[in-house]
Amino acid sequence: MTLSAEELGARIEDRSSAGIARAVGRMVTSGALDPGTLMPPVRALAGVLGVSPMTISGAWKVLAADGLLSARGRAGTVVLDPTATASTARRRRIAALGAPVTLDLSTGGPDPALLPDLAPALSRLADLELPDGYQSDPVLPRLERVLRKRWPFPPGSLTVVDGAGDALDRIVSLVVRRGSPVVVEDPGYPPLLDLLEAAGAELVGVGLDGEGIRPDSLRQGLRAGPVAVFAQPRAQNPTGASMSAARARELARLLEGTDVVVVEDDHSGDIATAPAVSIGRWLPEATVQIASFSKSHGPDLRLAAVGGSARVVDAIAERRLLGAGWSSRLLQHVLADLLVDPAAISAVRGARRTYTRRRRDAFGALTARGVRTAGGDGINLWVEVADEDRALATLLAAGIGAARGSVFVVSPSDPHIRLTVGRLSGDTAAFADAVAAAAAPPPRRVTR
Numbered sequence: 551m552t553l554s555a556e557e558l559g560a561r562i563e564d565r566s567s568a569g570i571a572r573a574v575g576r577m578v579t580s581g582a583l584d585p586g587t588l589m590p591p592v593r594a595l596a597g598v599l600g601v602s603p604m605t606i607s608g609a610w611k612v613l614a615a616d617g618l619l620s621a622r623g624r625a626g627t628v629v630l631d632p633t634a635t636a637s638t639a640r641r642r643r644i645a646a647l648g649a650p651v652t653l654d655l656s657t658g659g660p661d662p663a664l665l666p667d668l669a670p671a672l673s674r675l676a677d678l679e680l681p682d683g684y685q686s687d688p689v690l691p692r693l694e695r696v697l698r699k700r701w702p703f704p705p706g707s708l709t710v711v712d713g714a715g716d717a718l719d720r721i722v723s724l725v726v727r728r729g730s731p732v733v734v735e736d737p738g739y740p741p742l743l744d745l746l747e748a749a750g751a752e753l754v755g756v757g758l759d760g761e762g763i764r765p766d767s768l769r770q771g772l773r774a775g776p777v778a779v780f781a782q783p784r785a786q787n788p789t790g791a792s793m794s795a796a797r798a799r800e801l802a803r804l805l806e807g808t809d810v811v812v813v814e815d816d817h818s819g820d821i822a823t824a825p826a827v828s829i830g831r832w833l834p835e836a837t838v839q840i841a842s843f844s845k846s847h848g849p850d851l852r853l854a855a856v857g858g859s860a861r862v863v864d865a866i867a868e869r870r871l872l873g874a875g876w877s878s879r880l881l882q883h884v885l886a887d888l889l890v891d892p893a894a895i896s897a898v899r900g901a902r903r904t905y906t907r908r909r910r911d912a913f914g915a916l917t918a919r920g921v922r923t924a925g926g927d928g929i930n931l932w933v934e935v936a937d938e939d940r941a942l943a944t945l946l947a948a949g950i951g952a953a954r955g956s957v958f959v960v961s962p963s964d965p966h967i968r969l970t971v972g973r974l975s976g977d978t979a980a981f982a983d984a985v986a987a988a989a990a991p992p993p994r995r996v997t998r
């Protein structure tokens with residue numbers, strides 16, 4: 551349906567840019583304008599209202615940022631569905647569903663058997679004086695001290711949220727507007743790609759090598775004028791790459807002088823073997839790093855810290871006061887305890903070694919069978935296959951769950967699967983045989 555400038559103009563009283571945005575916004579959210587309705591040309595509406603075309607374009611920009619209108623170039627500006635919910639398309643498609651699996655390597659999560667025992671820290675909780683509900687700092691001072699000491703650069707501000715996923719969600723809401731170009735690793739973390747797409751970001755994928763984001767690829771990506779760069783500094787999911795200090799410095803040089811926010815998602819934390827690095831060492835005002843404790847200390851602690859640029863971190867903490875307020879300080883006490891307790895530190899060190907051994911064994915066994923694999927750090931291997939669907943189905947038939955590679959990629963690429971071999975405690979040879987069979991092209995039918 552097309553709306554005439556006269557029809558729309560008659561329903562607008564306040565002719566300021568903000569007034570027009572409010573009136574049209576109300577029409578869209580109340581359902582008075584159906585999704586798909588084509589707005590009249592800017593000049594025609596400006597003529598009817600007796601305002602400059604800039605006033606109308608300003609209002610359209612506000613409504614586009616709110617996800618209520620979409621500018622489609624020559625095709626005009628159309629009404630969007632205000633009830634459209636965030637897509638979780640990639641997240642939903644990660645694992646192939648079907649037969650029950652005996653070995654689920656699709657998860658990307660830690661081996662529960664390798665997490666530190668929480669019982670001693672929980673029992674010590676009983677002796678502590680707990681903070682006074684609403685009046686206390688959102689971050690437990692005891693935890694903040696420990697975190698600041700281990701941070702890879704002096705953070706302007708630091709706060710604690712409910713996991714790296716929560717941190718990414720909050721940062722995206724703060725930094726990304728509809729139509730904002732955002733640089734992401736390609737391949738990268740599927741729920742982040744979903745989150746950015748739901749926020750209306752334009753994804754600009756950049757390539758990786760063994761040391762992280764490739765400088766030539768970032769240089770190219772920066773031409774799109776991104777508002778932010780999202781990167782994983784260690785044990786990148788899915789490729790396992792860890793950023794070297796030299797690379798961090800090189801990337802910092804490229805970002806210097808821009809107003810791009812750098813978001814580093816250190817999701818693997820203490821289970822990564824590479825040392826903690828950050829572009830924040832060179833660009834502390836522009837960088838925030840997220841430190842998750844899910845893989846090292848347990849996903850159900852549901853805690854991650856966000857530290858760095860005070861502008862970004864303070865805005866997150868401030869906004870959060872209107873909702874959850876803070877992350878459970880009971881759990882913050884448990885984490886603070888685990889980070890200094892010698893038994894817990896030794897358990898995490900042991901887990902890191904076990905993951906390294908399992909990853910190397912699996913990598914070696916696959917390479918020996920001619921399967922091309924990446925995985926320098928962490929718990930995952932990124933495995934080339936001839937055909938994703940066939941590979942997933944073949945593994946499923948062998949009782950092995952794997953993650954679909956295409957949900958990690960931004961631009962079309964060769965087919966892959968991701969295998970969380972950190973959870974592989976059994977027979978590596980049998981596993982590698984199954985993966986080699988799954989990765990191979992289908993046997994050619996012999997025709998006579």
Ligand SMILES: Cc1ncc(COP(=O)(O)O)c(C=O)c1O
Pocket residue numbers: 658659712713714715716739782787815817842843844849853854
């Ligand atoms: C790259 C990446 N970011 C974030 C997360 C979510 O972490 P958390 O459990 O701390 O929310 C994961 C989980 O696997 C991840 O792989």
